[in-house]
Amino acid sequence: xxxxxxxxxxxxxxxxxxxxxxxxxxxxxxxxxxxxxxxxxxxxxxxxxxxxxxxxxxxxxxxxxxxxxxxxxxxxxxxxxxxxxxxxxxxxxxxxxxxxxxxxxxxxxxxxxxxxxxxxxxxxxxxxxxxxxxxxxxxxxxxxxxxxxxxxxxxxxxxxxxxx
Numbered sequence: 285x286x287x288x289x290x291x292x293x294x295x296x297x298x299x300x301x302x303x304x305x306x307x308x309x310x311x312x313x314x315x316x317x318x319x320x321x322x323x324x325x326x327x328x329x330x331x332x333x334x335x336x337x338x339x340x341x342x343x344x345x346x347x348x349x350x351x352x353x354x355x356x357x358x359x360x361x362x363x364x365x366x367x368x369x370x371x372x373x374x375x376x377x378x379x380x381x382x383x384x385x386x387x388x389x390x391x392x393x394x395x396x397x398x399x400x401x402x403x404x405x406x407x408x409x410x411x412x413x414x415x416x417x418x419x420x421x422x423x424x425x426x427x428x429x430x431x432x433x434x435x436x437x438x439x440x441x442x443x444x445x446x447x448x
Contacts, residue, residue: 329362332386335378335431337438338370339396341415342445345374346398349415351441353378353392353429354422363388374440387431394427394441395420415443 335353339346353366366387368376377384396419402411418424427441 329364329381330360330388331433332366332380332388333431333433333436334384334386335366335429335436335438337376337378337429338374338440339376339443340374340440341398341443345372346370346396346443347372347374348400349374349396349398351376351378352395352397353387353431354395355388356391356393359388359390366392387436389431389433392429392431393422393425394429395422395425396427396441396443416445419443 337351339349339351347370349370351368351370355363355365364380366378366380368378368384370376378387379385380387396415397413398415399413400411401408413420419427429438
């Protein structure tokens with residue numbers, strides 16, 4: 285896992301288990317890096333537009349999933365991948381430079397990763413992604429979205445994991 289302000293949450297499909305305290309410290313460090321290192325001054329980044337959506341798994345809202353939008357096409361090297369975490373209703377509001385500030389206009393491949401917490405010897409530790417790996421990779425995900433100028437209310441992303 286790379287400690288940068290915009291490392292991909294989709295890249296952690298499987299990995300080692302870390303104590304919750306370590307996860308909390310790393311999460312806080314990433315947030316601080318995002319605030320301190322990525323800046324949000326006027327003219328320093330692309331215009332963003334509000335984007336909200338929902339993730340549904342097998343007909344139920346997916347709580348605690350990380351949703352990341354990957355721009356399709358050419359873009360500035362300073363471009364950040366918009367991301368958000370879903371709430372108990374599976375809803376999210378994307379943020380690119382600040383929490384929930386929106387996303388730049390364009391077409392995106394959408395990744396969704398869900399890493400539930402597990403009890404290991406009395407400690408809560410992050411488990412493994414419990415979604416198929418195709419949803420975690422911008423090259424293999426079937427989920428797509430378009431962000432337009434102005435507010436964007438996306439239709440729900442429905443992940444059907446039931447075997448036919």
